Amino acid sequence: MRVVRQVADVVGRWFAVLVLLGAVAGLLVPERTALITPHVALLLGVIMFCMGLTMRPRDFAVVAQHPRAVLLGVAAQFTVMPLLGWGIAHAFGLPPLLVVGMILVGAAPGGTASNVIVYLARGDVALSVAMTSVSTMLAPFLTPLIVLGLAGSTLPVSAGDLFLSILQVVLLPVVGGLLLRLFADRYVVALLPLMPLVSVTGIVLVVSGVVGANADAVLTTGLLLALAVILHNSLGLLLGYLVGYFGRLPDSARRAVSVEVGMQNSGLAASLATTHFEPVAALPGALFSVWHNLSGAAVATYWARHAPEDAPEREPA
Template sequence: MAQRRGMLLAVADFAGRWFAVLVLLGGLAGMVAPEQTTPVAEYVPVFLGVIMFGMGLTLRAADFALVLRRPLAVLFGLLAQFLIMPLTAWGIGQLFGLSGALLIGMVLVGAAPGGTASNVIVYLARGDVALSVTLTSVATLLAPLLTPLWVLALVGSELPVGFGDLFASIAQVVLLPIVAGVLVRAIAGGLVQRVLPYLPLISVAGIVVVVASIVGSNADTVAASGLLLVLAVVAHNGAGLALGYLAAKVAGLDESARRAVSVEVGMQNSGLAASLATSHFAPAAALPGALFSVWHNVSGALLATFWARRAAEPAQGDPARR
């Protein structure tokens, strides 16, 4: 039994370290074997719900205490998250001539909360991990309200679905699983503590399957407009990382907080965007989310490496400046 647990921990650690590569391989698998991966697309909301439940298991009440202790940092981070990414998604979509389902998919990614892998990237980047966790958690709880509002405001005339339907989907796929995870941890904390080391394996496996199935079901679209869409996704992610850092700098946050806000803004919960697209829109609307899932983990890892190697910068920020 101990040997089996050791092997599972080793696999979970491997999945966490090579997350970006595994997601990339999932996308390639979708292109190479679309017939095998496409049928899984209808279960994307289920996979995302499992991932969100796992995120809930990692949260405690202390993770939200930062809202009271450093409200301005949290407020600036949330404003940057829900202003920069939706607006740049729409602007870049227009600039690259995207329309229809692909434009809807871009806006869905932009209007989503921060990505679940962002906390790990902030840790590796020597950023403010507490602020990162708080921003991810609060933004996710706000998503059922703010995500549909942004989508309807920016591409509402093209949508076959209303605010209520989007709100209900996000509540079911994101909010309820997270709340359930938090409750389970509060009730059975000891058991959850033993399970936590294995959660990265579940999360990585879920995202890889989601990306593979979405790319597989849109293989023809990827082949036809892949390069243009990839460039749009890369530009969107890059704009989020750069403008998030700039916004935090203008707000007077310290270096570690700037890194946290940059990553939180630039890395989106693209799995949620893909899930909403799969449930409510044309299959192609899920493609920006799938491509974003691949790229933002690559760019996040590269940025974290760059920041971690800047020995002259403060490792975790100067508490006196917070």
């Protein structure tokens, strides 16, 4: 068990590099990695169950303690990123399926790695966890409506089917993990160090499968789409910080909002695109998974060297 925990620790530290290697594997052996695509929803469900295991009811207490910060951050998450995805996709003249893919990324809840990035960036970890939790719980209701509103005129969108998918692969696994943690905390705590290994493996497989299934599309539109994804993530980080700034939140909270807005659950976006559209629509989600972990690590490295103005007490990662 000690060796497994050491492996999990290494995997967690090299998350971004492993995701990048997964994308490269998808390009090098597409015929093999594409076989993963039918199992993307199952992999995401496992990842979300692991996320639920790391959550506790007290994570939602921040909503009552600092409702304005949480509501401001979640509102930015479900407005800034979807509109950016829609606007950038049209500005770059992307094909309809990629437009939908960009909107799906923007309409997804907070990313599973965002809490760690906020911790490393010396941000408000409690606020980050609360935003991830609340946005994940709201996703089954808001994500389908946002995608329908922004992409409904581009391609047929079934909000009801999207709702059921998010319910199955996000909400139910998260709630299941949360309940298991609540009633069997002693046993779950012993397994928590292994969660990075499971989650990172799942994300790497999802990225590898989606890239493999769309290897030709990556080679033909890869550069343009990559630029669109980088711009989407970068503006999300910037505008998220500005939302916190103009909302008069303390510096540590601004950092949390910035990361939460900029880092999306792109695995969910890839899963929904694969299930309800064509595989190529999952490509923005796969590329976003690669890039936002790299950019998140870079942002965390910069902020880690600059103490926030309010200098919050650091919490355990």
